[in-house]
Amino acid sequence: MLLYTATSKQRNLLGRRNYLYLTLVMAITDFKIKYDNSALGYLWSLLKPLLMFGTLYLVFSVFVRWDVENYKIYLLLGIILWNFLAEVTLNSMVLLEGKASILKKVYFPRWIIVIASSLTSLLTLLLNMVVFFILFILSGVHFRTSVILLAVYLAELYILVVGLALLLCALYPKFRDIHHIWEVFVQLGFWVTPIIYPITIVPEKYHKLIFLNPVARIIQGSRDAVIGSGGDFLCLKNHIIIIAAAVCLFVVGWFTYNKMSRSFAEDL
């Protein structure tokens, strides 16, 4: 018996099955639509971070020189992780408009939209990591066992990013400025996070400020895991801070989204 009233909250997750299959079909659909009509198709998602890496590497290893060991690896990893965040969060807002016709005609749990699109980006991230490890092996950097910890950081990043995406997506239909605001935030975040520069060039007193940003901790931690870039971000304390931030964001995002998504069909 599927029962709901205007006030009760127990209206989803009842009566319908196959949400996993629906999520997968939606993810595949997003994927197909995204690379439809382009000659290189999926290759673009691998090329884009590489081209960005090439540009930045040219500027910051030829024109300006940082004193960073294995700068190539350092830079590429930062770019890949940040790109994932930018892609998922910015996509999440455009997403609803593309799905408006579906939202107005069928009921299904609305979270599937965001999760499905995040899975598409996750696949891209994982393929990017394959390219990354090929370059990593080619560059002959000493292999550490702590590389396994990278998987933990990726999982933490995923939860955090999905939480953000849910929150942004929830606010978008009623408050469209958020898309522009977030675009600026992503730009700003790219520069206040140690992605292209080493943290050592930042005056000590700002370090605390920079590492208020959990994404900076994730990026720094993953580098420590892969190339041991000297920081102490592999410690348990760092993980606890990141996980706390990620879970908080996810919970806030999830509840906001479920509340706001009830009127998506009217607002879009």
Place this chain on the structure above:
Amino acid sequence: MIELEDVNKVFRLPHQKKTTLRQRFVSVFRKSTYEKLYALRDVSLKVKEGEFLGIIGKNGSGKSTLLKLIAKVLEPTSGRIAVNGNVAPFLELGVGFQGDLTVKDNIYLYGALLGMSRQEIEQKYDWIIDFSGLERFVDAKLKNLSSGMQVRLGFSITVGVESSILLVDEVLAVGDIDFQEKCYESFKSFKKNGRTILFVSHDLTAVEQFCDRVVLLGNGQIKNIGLAPSISDIYKQETATQKQSIKQSKE
């Protein structure tokens, strides 16, 4: 079984939509004005299992809103809705298709949206293609199909779900005669299989032919409910008298 108890649906139509920051800042100190549109007012309705219920009424009388509420696409402003069984909605001439996908991909996507599993879709796939009559266009992009073909495909998938409740909003208006006949045939078999159907249409002949009971909506309220022929006669008379009074006032 579908049960509605004192269901109200109010749409707020702002006089000017404020979606940018500046408009919001400006309007913070002003009371925002909006038109309250009562799409449905105190609607109570019981639909039994296996019933074929017709819903008629003028444009804007709340027919589509009623179906959307039952389909859970919209939430009621107040009141209670209980639905027992899985619902396959076919709302507002067409479905949420993705134009850039092929017909085949759309069948899988839409089937999944309606709650089917992969195996169920695979089992039903040939039937859906056959019913829609789109064998030749399986690999064509949906956006290149005519609107009538798209509606046919949508209806075929919706019917293929084998849900216990089917919501149909104005499907027959777009299909050609062949397809309309197919639809009528499938309606007959639904009735036999004891599926519940809510059927919104302006085609009174079809309503009279298939529906057990008919609901007449007007201004968001149930004006009349009863057996098919009598209610549609009331509706016909109503429109006729209105036409006359308009004529008279013109003269």
